[in-house]
């Protein structure tokens with residue numbers, strides 16, 4: 001053990017300094033006031049090769065009652081007096097979650113992300129998203145390496161850069177998923193405003209404090225992945241750890257075709273886009289017709305926003321238009337496209353076939 005300790009301390013001297021702007025000592029875990037036993041709190045007993053797994057973290061960030069049952073307490077000398085140590089572990093018991101507990105032993109301290117080996121196992125350990133030596137309450141991503149540019153590897157500063165480490169150009173990205181960096185690229189005709197303010201100046205449905213452009217102090221013109229992905233409960237710790245809703249969403253979002261419209265079905269979108277405005281056809285003249293449907297049974301043949309809109313961005317069209325290929329097909333002439341007729345005029349044309357209705361084109 002002494003050898004191990006000496007080894008750790010020696011190697012600490014060469015602990016890669018990922019950014020001069022993030023000195024190691026600012027990390028909350030290395031603050032002796034907070035974690036009095038220092039390095040050995042985490043380093044005496046875990047398997048370095050695979051980063052220690054979530055157990056290293058949930059000793060302090062886990063379910064306090066589970067610790068009591070196992071007759072364990074916080075590490076010796078660790079007294080989180082007056083601190084509300086949030087139960088992160090509970091988030092990972094929800095049906096939709098990052099696989100931090102589900103995929104074990106796949107992480108390696110020396111791995112390079114985005115992954116270049118298509119056979120590498122997909123995983124997301126606590127330490128893939130939080131560097132335990134640098135993390136602080138101001139910067140939960142401190143010390144996470146960003147994309148290499150030439151010889152420089154900088155520390156990331158934005159949440160989306162963290163996500164792109166595994167949800168963009170990863171060679172092992174599962175086939176059903178898409179490259180998020182491409183979807184949010186600011187050179188696209190449209191995108192939800194995560195990397196920068198959006199391109200549409202007439203998003204008439206936006207609710208306060210959201211605005212197309214930031215003009216006044218209280219305006220919010222950009223959003224984060226975390227505004228849509230995270231726990232369903234605002235009482236839970238922040239972060240995309242787990243949710244009761246599919247795709248780790250903060251609210252329900254149904255992507256199905258042939259269903260009635262309800263506030264719940266598209267609750268996620270209605271957080272920021274006024275339902276009355278959308279169903280009142282303030283922008284697209286036929287929103288209500290499509291979303292609520294025409295059927296007898298309370299519009300049971302309505303369709304989801306997802307049938308026409310991509311949730312993230314569109315590489316082809318304005319207004320996040322990207323037709324769901326499972327529902328929308330080419331029209332009788334083999335055409336499948338959207339054509340806008342002037343910017344912010346609320347006019348356009350659709351060439352497609354949907355529910356057997358030929359659009360050749362249909363104009364609004």
Ligand code: HEC
Pocket residue numbers: 008009011012015016029030035038039040041042043048049050051052056108109110127128132133
């Ligand atoms: C809160 C728990 C925690 C504390 C406190 C902590 N470490 Fe670590 N350390 C880890 C984890 C977890 C890893 C594995 C990281 C990985 O694999 O990505 C690690 C990795 C390392 C490594 C391998 C290189 C690297 O950076 O990945 C060294 C060296 C190291 N720690 C030294 C130290 C020293 C020295 C201290 C005290 C100044 C310390 N650690 C304090 C959790 C901790």
Ligand code: HEC
Pocket residue numbers: 028029034035041042056057058059060061075078080083084085126127130132135136137138140
């Ligand atoms: C010895 C107890 C202990 C261990 C083990 C531990 N942490 Fe912490 N961690 C803390 C304390 C205390 C804070 C500061 C919380 C506060 O000030 O409210 C903290 C803060 C954090 C924060 C910043 C959040 C915030 O609100 O300040 C993150 C993220 C975090 N820890 C992740 C981890 C990860 C990942 C691991 C495992 C590699 C880990 N922790 C292991 C005690 C611990």
Ligand code: HEC
Pocket residue numbers: 097098099122123124125128129159160162163164165166167174177225226229240246247248
């Ligand atoms: C270290 C890698 C890693 C990082 C970083 C990461 N993820 Fe993931 N994420 C995964 C893995 C692995 C899965 C499981 C599915 C898969 O293999 O893609 C997943 C699943 C998800 C899912 C659920 C997908 C579905 O349809 O079920 C969402 C949503 C998600 N991540 C969002 C994010 C966001 C937002 C961030 C940034 C805050 C992020 N991820 C950062 C690895 C990562």
Ligand code: HEC
Pocket residue numbers: 160163164167176177178180184192194223224225226227228229247249253255268310311312
């Ligand atoms: C405006 C809300 C919103 C924002 C912002 C958002 N997402 Fe999503 N995301 C969704 C919705 C809705 C779904 C499920 C439907 C779908 O697949 O489009 C989803 C699905 C996903 C999935 C799983 C399906 C897939 O296509 O891979 C991943 C991974 C994901 N998002 C990552 C991210 C990342 C990373 C960010 C930030 C860079 C982000 N999301 C920002 C709403 C959002």
Ligand code: HEC
Pocket residue numbers: 054057058061086088089098100124125126127128129130140159226236237238239240241
């Ligand atoms: C896919 C990436 C990812 C994984 C995996 C992950 N986290 Fe997080 N975590 C985040 C993000 C993003 C935030 C939110 C930052 C923000 O919005 O303030 C966060 C926030 C936190 C916080 C602060 C919560 C708060 O309300 O202040 C703690 C503590 C934390 N994570 C610990 C952990 C632990 C422990 C694990 C493993 C069991 C873990 N995280 C796994 C991305 C991740």
Ligand code: HEC
Pocket residue numbers: 202203204205206266269270273277278282283284287290291303304305306307308309319321344345346347348
């Ligand atoms: C049948 C296809 C279709 C469906 C289904 C649909 N939309 Fe749209 N939506 C459009 C078109 C086309 C536009 C562009 C109108 C224009 O030319 O400006 C648009 C524009 C928008 C806009 C931007 C202007 C505004 O109103 O603020 C928002 C936001 C929007 N839709 C949200 C939604 C939501 C939320 C849903 C689901 C509840 C939904 N849409 C369902 C086709 C659709």
Ligand code: HEC
Pocket residue numbers: 189190191192193197198199200201203206210211212213220221222223227228253268269270271272273305306309311318319320
């Ligand atoms: C956290 C807030 C938030 C949520 C949740 C959200 N949006 Fe948005 N959305 C925005 C903002 C802000 C803009 C304005 C971007 C701009 O000005 O171009 C926007 C713009 C749009 C646009 C117009 C984009 C363009 O370039 O014309 C559409 C369409 C849209 N959202 C659809 C949706 C749908 C569908 C959902 C649900 C899956 C959703 N939004 C959820 C904040 C949100």
